Amino acid sequence: MNKFVFCGDDILYNRFRDFYTEVDENGNAYSHFDKQLYDFYHLNNRDYINVFINSIDGVRNVGDVLIQKSWYTNKQLFTILNRFKLLNPNANVIVCMDVSLKKYEVFMSEVVTRQLGFIATSEQEVDDLFANNFNVYQDNYVLKKIKRKQLKKMLDT
Secondary structure, X not given: OOEEEEEOXXXXXXHHHHHOEEEXXXXXXXXXXXXXXXXXXXXXXXXXXXXXXXXXXXXXXXXXXXXXXXXXXXXXXXXXXXXXXXXXXOOEEEEEOOOOOHHHHXXXXXXXXXXXXXXEOOHHHHHHHHHOOOOOOOHHHOOOOOOHHXXXXXXXX
């Protein structure tokens, strides 16, 4: 069974847990973002993400990963995304943009263009990714023209 890794703080985790909470026919509430589930990992320390990237020495069968953007600089996150693509190519990585979108347009464009992961700006966009089995076009995040100066500046922030 594939494992789901949520790499973010408790505030964002609670937002997603509440969004994905459902009530069964007996009136019991449950969430797909429950820390008690066997295949769900909530990583609340950003330094330990390497355990999930490397499937040989770390956790195996990582299927889906949701990473909070504000935890990492652009350069760190590009390194993480590239390593996931190289070492764990079957993992679907979602970058949850919990920061100003205008400031990170170049970053989002490069992630989508290089096919390093998926961009989500809300819980609903994450839900749409899961509902469509990650078969979505994110062309709305791609910039038509990016200058080298913009790329350099983006990697320095």
